[in-house]
Amino acid sequence: MENVPKQSVRLQKFMADCGVASRRKAEEIIKAGRVLVNGQKITEMGRQIDPDRDQVMVDGVALKRPGGKKVYIAFNKPQGVLSTASDERGRPTVLDYVDVPERIYPVGRLDLDTEGLILLTNDGELAHDLTHPSVGIEKEYEALVGGILTRAQAGALERGIMLDGSKTAPAKVEIIEIREEKTHVRLVIHEGRNRQIRRMMDAVGHRVLFLRRLRVGGIHVGHLHVGAWRHLTQAEVAQLKKMVDKH
Known part of the structure; x- marks a missing residue:
């Protein structure tokens, strides 16, 4: 078995710790061939590096793990x-x-x-x-949608909507007000699919006119x-x- 130093970390984690990008985005940067470790281009996942000994460069810039405070x-x-x-x-x-x-x-x-x-x-x-x-962190939104969102449609959203061949996870839906052929609604989801709220509303026949995220986990926009x-x-x-x- 390869002898991996105890202080070694995965390349994408080191990049994230250096503030380059999130770990997921760092993986995309690696796959794009933009990362050198000790002068060698790395494009595969799983590479371990020693932050104290190995030189990591992204787009020609050497990375150094920040020693300052977390923000x-x-x-x-x-x-x-x-x-x-x-x-x-x-x-x-x-x-x-x-x-x-x-x-x-x-x-x-x-x-x-x-x-x-x-x-x-x-x-x-x-x-x-x-x-x-x-992890499934809850995310709370308020939306204004065109037309009258019925209780049956809200129930369908709560049970899950088929998007890209798979059903969305159960959601919480609260109809706040219906006025002038528009519905003000609050939704809580714990997924992060692309444009998920808008696509869920489209699936039940309502176009989102306005959308605001109110909360991520226990953090509120207030x-x-x-x-x-x-x-x-x-x-x-x-x-x-x-x-x-x-x-």
């Missing part, structure tokens, strides 16, 4: 802002709004045309755990203004870590 931020993302660290087309991203010295990145995604709560951090381990499908951000409290960080430790 955890709640941001109320406006519509039209990308939940990525950068954009080749120069469109606004969440990092254009959050001003901290540490290199942070968003935890998961929030659609371009959806506003609301998104978390950002330089804690690669926690970011990976929060977005892992097995009175945070659109475009504003704040540091999470120690209690909030501890709560997130406790949730992922259960899985």
